[in-house]
Amino acid sequence: MADKAAPDPSRRSERSRRAIFDAALALVGEVGYDKLTIEGIAARAGVGKQTIYRWWPSKAAVLLDAFTAGVDEDYAKGLPDTGDLAADLKFVLRATADEFNDPVFQAPYRALAAAGANDEELSRAFVGRLLEPGTRVYVERLRAAQEAGQVAAGIDVRVAVEMLLSPFSQRWLMRTGELTHEYVDTLVDQVLCGLRPRD
DSSP states (O other): OOOOOOOOHHHHHHHHHHHHHHHHHHHHHHHOTTTOOHHHHHHHHTSOHHHHHHHOSSHHHHHHHHHHTTHHHHHHTOOOOSSOHHHHHHHHHHHHHHHHTSHHHHHHHHHHHHHHHTOHHHHHHHIIIIIHHHHHHHHHHHHHHHHTTSSOTTOOHHHHHHHHHHHHHHHHHHTOSOOOHHHHHHHHHHHHHHHSOOO
């Protein structure tokens, strides 16, 4: 009889890691960040809590890794460039609004944002892993539009991106209004009014 192949520790570790991520994201939606615990994540994932502590120092670190898993691949695609800047921005921000309105997405994002307000290290990690790469793809798209003559030459595209994304984030975080496709379209149109070259 042929010997059975030895278990692959890397595959087992990856399965455990994925189970931990899934558990953390599910639990934060069910119980909230304050009641989220390493013990609860371990129980839901079917692993020992020492397995989690071997990889992460805190529940915030677990949640951050779980929430940002795969974002590098998403950002590597960049924003669409059809030649119509307004249409491209509306397309992406409509999809983003849909995502932000999804309770599965909302719970971990709000938890990390709230926790980061009182934890500078977590906030810096959140910005570095999620917000800054996301901002960069918008900067690259606006810079391409600037080079194509669709955005005025003197515009600071980084500030322009902040003019676009900050009201979106503020409305969602502070719940000052609904994130709708109509709102997104208006936001894009009004921001672009100030960016276009003057005749």
